[in-house]
Amino acid sequence: MANVTVRKKKLANNKYSLYLDYFPPIINPKTGKESRREFLKLQIHATPKDQIEKTHNKQTIEFAEIVRAKRLVQIRNKEYGLKDNVNLSINFVAFYETVVEEKHNTVGHSNYLAWKSSLKYFLEFFGTKIQSHNLNQKHVDNYREFLLNTNNLRVKDTRKLARNTASTYFKHFITVLKKAYKNNLLITNLAEDAIYIKEEQTHREYLTEEELVLLWKTNIKIEKIKHMAIFAALTGLRFSDIINLKWETVYNDKHQGHYIRLKEQKTGNLTNHPISKNAYEILKKQDTTNGQVFTNIKYSQVTRPLKEWIKLSGINKNISFHNFRHSYASLQLANGTDIYTVSKLLGHKNLSTTQIYTKVMDKNKIKAANRINLDLDGLPTNI
Numbered sequence: 001m002a003n004v005t006v007r008k009k010k011l012a013n014n015k016y017s018l019y020l021d022y023f024p025p026i027i028n029p030k031t032g033k034e035s036r037r038e039f040l041k042l043q044i045h046a047t048p049k050d051q052i053e054k055t056h057n058k059q060t061i062e063f064a065e066i067v068r069a070k071r072l073v074q075i076r077n078k079e080y081g082l083k084d085n086v087n088l089s090i091n092f093v094a095f096y097e098t099v100v101e102e103k104h105n106t107v108g109h110s111n112y113l114a115w116k117s118s119l120k121y122f123l124e125f126f127g128t129k130i131q132s133h134n135l136n137q138k139h140v141d142n143y144r145e146f147l148l149n150t151n152n153l154r155v156k157d158t159r160k161l162a163r164n165t166a167s168t169y170f171k172h173f174i175t176v177l178k179k180a181y182k183n184n185l186l187i188t189n190l191a192e193d194a195i196y197i198k199e200e201q202t203h204r205e206y207l208t209e210e211e212l213v214l215l216w217k218t219n220i221k222i223e224k225i226k227h228m229a230i231f232a233a234l235t236g237l238r239f240s241d242i243i244n245l246k247w248e249t250v251y252n253d254k255h256q257g258h259y260i261r262l263k264e265q266k267t268g269n270l271t272n273h274p275i276s277k278n279a280y281e282i283l284k285k286q287d288t289t290n291g292q293v294f295t296n297i298k299y300s301q302v303t304r305p306l307k308e309w310i311k312l313s314g315i316n317k318n319i320s321f322h323n324f325r326h327s328y329a330s331l332q333l334a335n336g337t338d339i340y341t342v343s344k345l346l347g348h349k350n351l352s353t354t355q356i357y358t359k360v361m362d363k364n365k366i367k368a369a370n371r372i373n374l375d376l377d378g379l380p381t382n383i
Contacts, residue, residue: 004072006064011043018042018064020071027090027183033098038071040064090185092132096122099176108240109299110322118169120153121146121161132185140177140190144170144197167197204356205317206330207233220309225302227282228294229324234279236328236346237262239302239321245293250283262347271347329357 003023008016018040025034042064044057096119103115125146126139147166152159177191207215212233220226228242237245241262249261251272258280262273286293302321310319317323325346332342343354 002072002075004068004075006061006068008044010046014046015043016046018044018060020064020068022071022075026075027095027185033094040067090132092130092135092180093123093126093128095132095180095185096176099179108238110239114168115172118172121150121169122173124150124153132180133187135177135186135190137190137193140173140194143173144195148197163197164199167199170194170197204326204330205319205323206327207315207317207319207323209331211313211315211317212327214315215309215313218309218313220312221305222297222301224286224294224297225305226309227285228297228302229306229321231279231282232321232324233327233331234282235260235273235275236325236332237273238325239299243292243294243297243299247288247290247293250280250293252280271344273345326357329354333357 005021005023006018007021008018011017020038020040022036022038025036026038027033028035028038042060044060045053048054048057100112100115100119103112107115122143125143130139147161147170148163150161150166151157152161174191174194174196177186177194178189180186181189181191212230215226216230228239231237232239232242245260250258251261252258256272256274258275258277260273260275261270263270283293286295288295299321306319306321310317329342329346332345333339337345339351339354339358342357343351346354348354
């Protein structure tokens with residue numbers, strides 16, 4: 001059960017500053033971050049010299065106890081689901097920043113960057129001083145319209161913000177609203193009536209087996225990037241999982257063959273992830289035998305060499321590093337692996353996430369396209 005205690009901190013002027021000690025921590029209304037302390041701006045004499053100072057100490061401590069009792073009631077109300085509590089109004093920007101920083105260790109690198117970008121657009125619309133008690137449904141609706149109509153905030157980029165990007169940023173905002181309401185920082189659940197921005201369907205580009213072989217034979221400025229990209233296409237692992245891969249988690253036995261004991265950075269799930277002999281041979285090509293397999297490489301070093309590599313190969317597709325993971329999913333389905341197994345291999349929590357790839361590789365549609373077979377002079381038939 002929550003508790004609040006009056007404590008004192010020694011000051012240089014032979015006085016004590018009184019503060020409240022919270023357990024468990026509360027969210028500081030100024031910073032939006034967890035804190036155990038609330039300073040009351042009350043001071044008492046460390047060694048009172050006369051009756052006046054003694055009386056001052058007694059009255060100040062009594063007042064601090066009154067504040068403590070009030071804060072305790074407010075926090076207990078919070079525990080029992082009542083909305084009257086000490087943290088009802090905070091700097092919402094600071095709270096948003098706290099949520100973003102929490103993502104640094106809980107999501108992949110690209111996802112974390114998307115959260116940081118969403119904060120940038122939030123600041124562009126709301127400014128830096130919006131308080132949680134000032135937020136209302138109109139703010140939510142207007143921010144939605146802002147994201148749908150604003151230009152990209154990147155320097156020298158005058159294009160309109162992509163709809164799917166706007167959808168992602170608005171989802172982040174809704175997530176922060178939900179977290180704030182759950183922590184009793186909002187009086188009403190503003191996320192409840194929010195109308196999400198519907199994403200446009202996009203084509204998930206993938207590479208064929210022939211294109212992957214072609215890329216393997218094509219030179220690249222940083223050989224390690226080639227190894228990591230093809231390894232992603234052979235295993236379906238994300239960049240964050242590959243860069244964190246250690247030799248101590250790579251195993252081989254007669255029942256499972258080569259596999260990785262994988263704890264995904266995004267989901268936290270611990271699984272045995274089987275890998276092919278091709279994938280294992282790529283690991284052996286690294287100049288490491290223990291600890292981290294792929295060393296001295298950051299995501300920021302990947303983008304430009306990878307694009308140059310794709311272009312040099314003659315492949316006319318818009319390919320990012322993540323498309324190699326898409327390629328793994330698409331090729332697994334194309335080669336007959338059932339969607340449930342593909343979903344498990346990709347580490348998806350929901351099968352619906354994996355079903356996106358079935359649109360790319362719909363065998364029934366491909367077969368149907370070849371069922372109408374006409375014998376036209378000068379043209380080969382489908383038979």
